[in-house]
Amino acid sequence: MSEPSPTQHPTAQHPTAQQPVTGVIHDIGYRRYTGPRDGDARIAFSLYVTALKHAYGLGRSGRSKVLPFLLLGLTLLPAVIMVGVVAMFGFDEQVRTYAAYTNTVQVLVSIFAASQAPTIFSRDLRSRSIVLYLARPLSARTSALVRWAALATACLIFILAPQLVLYVGGLLSRLDAGDETLSFLKALPLDLLLAAMLASITGLIASMALRRGFAVVGSILAVLVVSTALSAVQAIAAEFDSPRTGEISGLFSPWALVNGLASVMDAGVEVITPPQGAVMVSAYVLAALLMAALPVLALVARFRKAGR
Amino acid sequence: MAEIVLEKVSRWFGNVVAVNDVSMRIGPGVTGLLGPNGAGKTTLMAMMSGFLAPSAGEVLLDGAPVWRNTEAYRQLGLVPEREISFGYLTGRQFVRANAELQGLSDPGAATEKALERVELVEPSGRRIDTYSKGMRQRVKIAAALVHEPGVMLLDEPFNGVDPRQRMQLMALLHDMGETGHTILFSSHILEEVERLARHIEVVVSGRHAASGDFGAIRRLMTDRPVQYFLRSDDDRALAVALVAEPSVRAVRFVDSGGLDVEVADLGTFVHGLPVWARAGDISLIEVSPSDESLESVFSYLVAR
Amino acid sequence: MNTTIARLALAALLGRKRFILLLLFPVALIGLSVLVRVLTSDAEVALGILFGLGLLVILPLLALVSATAVMGPEVDDGSLVYLLAKPVSRHSVAFSKYVVALAAVLLLGPLPMLVTGFAIGSGDQDLVLAGSVSATLGAIAYTSLFLALSTVWKHAVVVGLLFVLLWEGTLAAIFSGVAWLSIGQWAARIGATIDADWADDAVPLWWAVGALFVVGIGGVWFSGDRLRSFSLKGDD
Structure with missing residues (x-):
């Protein structure tokens, strides 16, 4: 290695004959970066992509890939079987509609959201390395929103993947393309809404309960157990001829909301007490939007606090 | 125990x-x-x-x-x-x-x-x-x-x-x-x-x-140059004598007095040093290995 | 049984927010059952909610949270070595943790179910008893199984959830053969000896008893065995 030539640090006093040299910082080639820098949008985008990949274990260790892909495999399996059944026996329609399929695998979708939310939300909050992100250059608000968007996208991909298999399989089996496309398009806004709600709820819980296990169980409690309990309530309400109670109880669970709206849209989902009347339907829409939006506000507040 | x-x-x-x-x-x-x-x-x-x-x-x-x-x-x-x-x-x-x-x-x-x-x-x-x-x-x-x-x-x-x-x-x-x-x-x-x-x-x-x-x-690592620090009543004369020896690789004068010597063959050097000093009528005041620090041991073992 | 280990496990279980999560389970279950009872004034429906939801969802989740809370974090970050670097048999370490987790589950699951059942039921004591016995037996086996899981896998919670919700919940409803390998079904089968209306006999009684016994004992024993081979992994 060639000896680097000693040069004076810019801020150091230039030594003279009278002044003894007390120290010198060698120029070993470090340079300031003076070129163009990416803006916030670009930084936010790369955080988004990284978080999205991490939700599926991509760019992480092999062990972190096992779980998301196991779940993805499990949710695709019935779709593949259904496509095979349709093709083999020459059915003229899908075994399940797109919206109904998602409802069928709600356990898997919920577990996916619950188990992957902590990878996006709690790891750096727990280790307090979050402060490094928030010191600069992204604001706490943007950072929280971007992570939420990544989780919502991950959930959406998880929901859409088997639907796409069904759709493509259906078209290849020569099902009526117009019917299939219509049914698929009906499911799409519901999928979006569901992904947003799941990301909001599980993301907020993951950012609060930092232990992974507790975050997962807490999310399952909020998403799935509540939904199971509420469908029991709906069943009882229908039995006792008080469907209004069932309709109102549906306002408190993401699955009940999505399924209720699906039945209104005639997307092929059976609901015991579907929302009746314009008021109740708009209440469902409003509740779903609130369920997606309110936790996001709480998330932003959480990140603001953590960044301080 | x-x-x-x-x-x-x-x-x-x-x-x-x-x-x-x-x-x-x-x-x-x-x-x-x-x-x-x-x-x-x-x-x-x-x-x-x-x-x-x-x-x-x-x-x-x-x-x-x-x-x-x-x-x-x-x-x-x-x-x-x-x-x-x-x-x-x-x-x-x-x-x-x-x-x-x-x-x-x-x-x-x-x-x-x-x-x-x-x-x-x-x-x-x-x-x-x-x-x-x-x-x-x-x-x-x-x-x-x-x-x-x-x-x-x-x-x-x-x-x-x-x-x-x-x-x-x-x-x-x-x-x-x-x-x-x-x-x-x-x-x-x-x-x-x-x-x-x-x-x-x-x-x-x-x-x-x-x-x-x-x-x-x-001391066991004889196949690697060893550093010694020497002081005598006549450093320059000692330096002249040392440079003539094949077991010595380099001699350097220390500002505050004394010599830093890099030795290639430790055995020959250790036995030869008193002989050479007596031959030149030089009194040795200090002979000390200067790099027996763990650092040198370690870097030697790691590099091997 | 080692009281020091048990005390530390209890501290880990009751630590701050965690207990709130545990408490949520019985509170939600009791609240819902009582609500249904009041609204419908039908004891049978309310009991159906109490034990249906309780045994299928609440109890296994409760066991999952307790079992992983006493074992999981310490296995995860390796601080279990402080407990294991002691002249204490590792089976006893596992057993002590199990006892604490099980006590929490029994206290928050079967016990409130029994009390609530009697409070909202209308004299059908056999049904309440059958449900509570099933819940107790289920708690013993679930806690043991999840304790063993948490000594094996980092994602024990998620694996446990898949088992409870997918295997015992969804698949058992589709394939009746799943009952042979379902803790909930075994427990219900034994409960049915008290009240025949309580559950159908999807599996023979001897199988239910034997399987519960094997899982209950085997899980704890297996956990102890895993701890005997507990290895400290360094960064290098």
Whole structure:
């Protein structure tokens, strides 16, 4: 290695004959970066992509890939079987509609959201390395929103993947393309809404309960157990001829909301007490939007606090 | 007098060999386990403390294998590198729990004694998650020595500890070594080991590279130039005589007087030096090896 | 049984927010059952909610949270070595943790179910008893199984959830053969000896008893065995 030539640090006093040299910082080639820098949008985008990949274990260790892909495999399996059944026996329609399929695998979708939310939300909050992100250059608000968007996208991909298999399989089996496309398009806004709600709820819980296990169980409690309990309530309400109670109880669970709206849209989902009347339907829409939006506000507040 | 013996110990993970055919004996006193990061120090420590089965060979504590032998822990105190996650306990509660688990007859008294030894009496009522890194390290040590084990194993005990606390810990370990305990601590920082342990075990890439007093190890490495510092009543004349010798590679004058000499062939030099001095009628005032520091030993072994 | 280990496990279980999560389970279950009872004034429906939801969802989740809370974090970050570097048999370490987790589950699951059942039921004591016995037996086996899981896998919670919700919940409803390998079904089968209306006999009684016995004992024993081989993994 060639000896680097000693040069004076810019801020150091230039030594003279009278002044003894007390120290010198060698120029070993470090340079300031003076070129163009990416803006916030670009930084936010790369955080988004990284978080999205991490939700599926991509760019992480092999062990972190096992779980998301196991779940993805499990949710695709019935779709593949259904496509095979349709093709083999020459059915003229899908075994399940797109919206109904998602409802069928709600356990898997919920577990996916619950188990992957902590990878996006709690790891750096727990280790307090979050402060490094928030010191600069992204604001706490943007950072929280971007992570939420990544989780919502991950959930959406998880929901859409088997639907796409069904759709493509259906078209290849020569099902009526117009019917299939219509049914698929009906499911799409519901999928979006569901992904947003799941990301909001599980993301907020993951950012609060930092232990992974507790975050997962807490999310399952909020998403799935509540939904199971509420469908029991709906069943009882229908039995006792008080469907209004069932309709109102549906306002408190993401699955009940999505399924209720699906039945209104005639997307092929059976609901015991579907929302009746314009008021109740708009209440469902409003509740779903609130369920997606309110936790996001709480998330932003959480990140603001953590960044301080 | 407890002794840890490793006999032809190897450990592999899949097809990565972490520890390769290591035999060593660690007796009373302070021993430094030295090696660069990733050399297998933690793997060795884990096997010595019974938290990893050797793939081949045996790890014995006073003649009994350590693996799956919970009785061994009566003689063994372990300070792992890991952070403790018992943040919800106070320092005293944590040490006391360790004392109880050791089945001591008076865990309360043992706890106080251990806390005193690591100078942690005053903050011991606080929860561990409020502790600084140095305090956590000390509470771990207190927990490990609460039952006064004959053998203490410490994995990177000085990591993240500030200099003042480091001095305290070193004094503590030194005292324990003096009183007949077997202390083994691992480190990749030479200055620490050099200050605390004359006896070292060096591992490099999973292999036992050297063992013993580090000055002695240094002298064994004759195929590498050795630095000597000489002072005499006539340095220039001595320099002239030395430069003529093939066993000497370089001579340099030191500003404050004396010579730095780089020696290629140690044996010839050591025997020849008095002869050459007498021939030139030069009196030698000081002859000292100037690089017997652990640093040079270490960089030599690692580079080999 | 080692009281020090048990005390530490209890501290880990009751630590701050965690207990709130545990408490949520019985509170939600009781609240819902009582609500249904009041709204429908039909004891049978309310009991159906109490034991249906309780045994299928609440009890296994409760066991999952307790079992992983006493074992999981310490296995995860390696601080279990402090408990294991002691002259204490590792089976006893596992057993002590199990006892604490099980006590929490029994206290928050079967016990409130029994009390609530009697409070809202209308004299059908056999049904309440059958449900509570099933819940107790289920708790013993679930806690043991999840304790064993948490010594094996970092993602024990998610694996446990898959088992409870997918295997015992969804698949058992589709394939009746799943009952042979379902803790909930075994427990219900034994409960049915008290009240025949309580559950159908999808599996023979001897199988239910034997399987519960094997899982209950085997899980704890297996956990202890895993701890005997507990290895400290360094960064190098």
